[in-house]
Amino acid sequence: xxxxxxxxxxxxxxxxxxxxxxxxxxxxxxxxxxxxxxxxxxxxxxxxxxxxxxxxxxxxxxxxxxxxxxxxxxxxxxxxxxxxxxxxxxxxxxxxxxxxxxxxxxxxxxxxxxxxxxxxxxxxxxxxxxxxxxxxxxxxxxxxxxxxxxxxxxxxxxxxxxxxxxxxxxxxxxxxxxxxxxxxxxxxxxxxxxxxxxxxxxxxxxxxxxxxxxxxxxxxxxxxxxxxxxxxxxxxxxxxxxxxxxxxxxxxxxxxxxxxxxxxxxxxxxxxxxxxxxxxxxxxxxxxxxxxxxxxxxxxxxxxxxxxxxxxxxxxxxxxxxxxxxxxxxxxxxxxxxxxxxxxxxxxxxxxxxxxxxxxxxxxxxxxxxxxxxxxxxxxxxxxxxxxxxxxxxxxxxxxxxxxxxxxxxxxxxxxxxxxxxxxxxxxxxxxxxxxxxxxxxxxxxxxxxxxxxxxxxxxxxxxxxxxxxxxxxxxxxxxxxxxxxxxxxxxxxxxxxxxxxxxxxxxxxxxxxxxxxxxxxxxxxxxxxxxxxxxxxxxxxxxxxxxxxxxxxxxxxxxxxxxxxxxxxxxxxxxxxxxxxx
Amino acid sequence: xxxxxxxxxxxxxxxxxxxxxxxxxxxxxxxxxxxxxxxxxxxxxxxxxxxxxxxxxxxxxxxxxxxxxxxxxxxxxxxxxxxxxxxxxxxxxxxxxxxxxxxxxxxxxxxxxxxxxxxxxxxxxxxxxxxxxxxxxxxxxxxxxxxxxxxxxxxxxxxxx
Numbered sequence: 001x002x003x004x005x006x007x008x009x010x011x012x013x014x015x016x017x018x019x020x021x022x023x024x025x026x027x028x029x030x031x032x033x034x035x036x037x038x039x040x041x042x043x044x045x046x047x048x049x050x051x052x053x054x055x056x057x058x059x060x061x062x063x064x065x066x067x068x069x070x071x072x073x074x075x076x077x078x079x080x081x082x083x084x085x086x087x088x089x090x091x092x093x094x095x096x097x098x099x100x101x102x103x104x105x106x107x108x109x110x111x112x113x114x115x116x117x118x119x120x121x122x123x124x125x126x127x128x129x130x131x132x133x134x135x136x137x138x139x140x141x142x143x144x145x146x147x148x149x150x151x152x153x154x155x156x157x158x159x160x161x162x163x164x165x166x167x168x169x170x171x172x173x174x175x176x177x178x179x180x181x182x183x184x185x186x187x188x189x190x191x192x193x194x195x196x197x198x199x200x201x202x203x204x205x206x207x208x209x210x211x212x213x214x215x216x217x218x219x220x221x222x223x224x225x226x227x228x229x230x231x232x233x234x235x236x237x238x239x240x241x242x243x244x245x246x247x248x249x250x251x252x253x254x255x256x257x258x259x260x261x262x263x264x265x266x267x268x269x270x271x272x273x274x275x276x277x278x279x280x281x282x283x284x285x286x287x288x289x290x291x292x293x294x295x296x297x298x299x300x301x302x303x304x305x306x307x308x309x310x311x312x313x314x315x316x317x318x319x320x321x322x323x324x325x326x327x328x329x330x331x332x333x334x335x336x337x338x339x340x341x342x343x344x345x346x347x348x349x350x351x352x353x354x355x356x357x358x359x360x361x362x363x364x365x366x367x368x369x370x371x372x373x374x375x376x377x378x379x380x381x382x383x384x385x386x387x388x389x390x391x392x393x394x395x396x397x398x399x400x401x402x403x404x405x406x407x408x409x410x411x412x413x414x415x416x417x418x419x420x421x422x423x424x425x426x427x428x429x430x431x432x433x434x435x436x437x438x439x440x441x442x443x444x445x446x447x448x449x450x451x452x453x454x455x456x457x458x459x460x461x462x463x464x465x466x467x468x469x470x471x472x473x474x475x476x477x478x479x480x481x482x483x484x485x486x487x488x489x490x491x492x493x494x495x496x497x498x499x500x501x502x503x504x505x506x507x508x509x510x511x512x513x514x515x516x517x518x519x520x521x522x523x524x525x526x527x528x529x530x531x532x533x534x535x536x537x538x539x540x541x542x543x544x545x546x547x548x549x550x551x552x553x554x555x556x557x558x559x560x561x562x563x564x565x566x567x568x569x570x571x572x573x574x575x576x577x578x579x580x581x582x583x
Numbered sequence: 584x585x586x587x588x589x590x591x592x593x594x595x596x597x598x599x600x601x602x603x604x605x606x607x608x609x610x611x612x613x614x615x616x617x618x619x620x621x622x623x624x625x626x627x628x629x630x631x632x633x634x635x636x637x638x639x640x641x642x643x644x645x646x647x648x649x650x651x652x653x654x655x656x657x658x659x660x661x662x663x664x665x666x667x668x669x670x671x672x673x674x675x676x677x678x679x680x681x682x683x684x685x686x687x688x689x690x691x692x693x694x695x696x697x698x699x700x701x702x703x704x705x706x707x708x709x710x711x712x713x714x715x716x717x718x719x720x721x722x723x724x725x726x727x728x729x730x731x732x733x734x735x736x737x738x739x740x741x742x743x744x
Binding site: 095 | 695
């Protein structure tokens with residue numbers, strides 16, 4: 001019954017034969033990291049005999065085999081019974097590869113990088129496969145098997161976690177390189193673990209913990225921040241957007257029942273949203289506002305409300321005065337409610353935003369952290385997984401939207417989710433735009449955002465009359481305070497060639513949704529394209545539009561949107577147009 | 584390998600479902616585990632099998648620890664074992680949030696080192712989650728999340744390391 005083929009030494013054979021007679025054959029599973037085999041052996045065999053069988057089966061030399069059972073190394077002289085190895089049990093096997101001498105010399109250390117967060121060392125260190133880059137300051141007493149072709153592999157290998165705290169902008173490329181090398185030489189990995197630098201890099205748990213928070217809130221924060229930056233880049237655009245939004249809102253209000261719809265919108269959207277935010281950030285500044293909305297059961301006056309809008313950044317109760325406003329301002333009827341339109345995806349009016357989202361202690365602390373931890377943002381954004389995540393999400397917009405929607409901040413607001421969903425592809429594209437990334441990693445930019453917010457606050461108190469047109473339409477707190485006043489009067493920092501200045505964007509009041517969408521997309525596109533002073537899409541893509549219509553795509557609207565989304569790339573736009581056709 | 588020193592093996596369990604992380608993302612599921620032995624913490628994540636000093640990951644110190652006993656396996660042998668694992672079943676791209684994650688690794692390594700398994704509630708977690716509607720809804724997303732060494736596609740599974 002022993003399927004053990006006859007071994008060379010007759011002794012063994014005899015033993016086996018005897019075993020058949022004198023002891024039961026047991027089937028022991030021998031498991032290596034790579035596979036496992038069942039080996040039948042006599043119960044009273046010695047470990048040496050067992051190893052012999054194993055060496056045949058696994059095609060390895062006996063002295064390369066190391067057997068482990070229940071945490072014990074099986075010595076040749078022991079017997080299976082001594083260790084309690086019975087039928088059906090599993091013994092672990094490690095086949096020792098030819099040892100490459102030096103434990104230490106390999107790898108790591110090499111990175112020489114002093115500090116853990118000095119991801120830069122990854123850059124500076126010589127990426128070429130230098131096996132003996134440094135002394136084995138590493139870890140352990142025991143030698144590591146192979147030479148590390150690349151010390152930087154240590155960094156690359158930490159892609160999952162280590163990135164978080166490390167890295168510079170070039171980290172990504174490095175890591176990819178590392179990973180490639182790693183794949184070709186897996187043994188490197190073991191040395192990576194020994195890398196003291198690697199270990200020290202992991203030694204900043206606080207930073208890392210912050211990263212987790214940012215990771216999970218990134219969609220919210222980053223999205224808002226990105227929007228903010230768009231505004232910062234083109235205040236005139238923002239102004240136009242606001243105007244359009246105002247227009248849209250006023251239209252909305254004039255619709256019968258529109259006012260109620262707005263009010264409902266607030267209750268449905270913002271309450272849960274900011275209640276959710278409250279959990280995180282500790283307060284719901286809108287609760288007071290929400291209470292006011294209930295009082296405002298009055299229909300809008302349908303005339304322009306010339307009252308100054310409340311100070312959105314002031315105390316919450318001041319918002320109460322606007323409950324019945326039927327102004328063209330975005331605050332509309334319910335203080336903080338705003339149609340979650342395309343241009344205002346979060347449905348937050350400036351007032352509420354000022355009070356809430358970005359002024360809440362939690363958010364502020366986050367912003368604080370962002371600006372104080374430039375590395376944080378930069379690391380997060382430059383981490384490859386972030387990119388890959390963005391890419392995967394942009395490739396799977398549905399999935400991305402699912403994930404996004406499940407975020408509690410957006411829960412309970414289908415409209416908002418819809419908005420987000422629409423925004424997602426462009427947003428994701430933005431996120432991948434290196435320029436936007438660089439802006440966000442620039443802590444000065446972050447600081448500027450905070451200043452913007454403060455500036456707006458100041459502006460509110462200093463010049464309340466300016467507010468109606470200065471309300472950022474809920475885009476985020478990061479509205480440039482400085483350029484804003486000028487923005488009101490047209491010439492922003494980047495005077496857009498086409499009529500983006502004072503005149504409302506090429507969007508008629510009638511087609512507000514379309515207009516806003518265009519505007520929004522244009523803004524997003526501009527941001528994604530990194531060009532702050534581009535003309536309106538129609539002008540920019542005029543040539544492409546003509547081409548498209550010559551090709552037979554007669555839907556100018558769709559053409560324009562496709563062009564905006566693809567940044568003017570005709571071929572991609574065509575694909576979009578074709579893809580959107582029902583088929 | 585000559586000496587029969589014995590090394591203590593511990594299992595670090597991190598409860599990921601606390602605080603902001605959970606509120607902000609439904610993706611955080613269950614627990615992360617790692618094996619601590621030879622004064623180092625070993626775990627499996629998006630970057631493959633990694634190690635650091637105990638408590639050195641971004642998660643900080645573990646929330647709870649299970650003592651798995653002792654092993655005679657010396658460190659260099661363990662390293663060999665790990666390198667074999669890295670080439671086979673625990674390559675970075677093999678990471679799967681539900682089915683082949685850090686807990687899978689911890690379980691296997693624990694089994695190798697000590698012959699004992701890690702508490703079953705940890706290893707059973709993924710199947711429990713998958714049994715819920717929520718888990719099933721997430722599944723397409725998770726399945727689409729692949730971890731590739733090239734770093735260009737997919738996402739390193741930061742949901743559950």
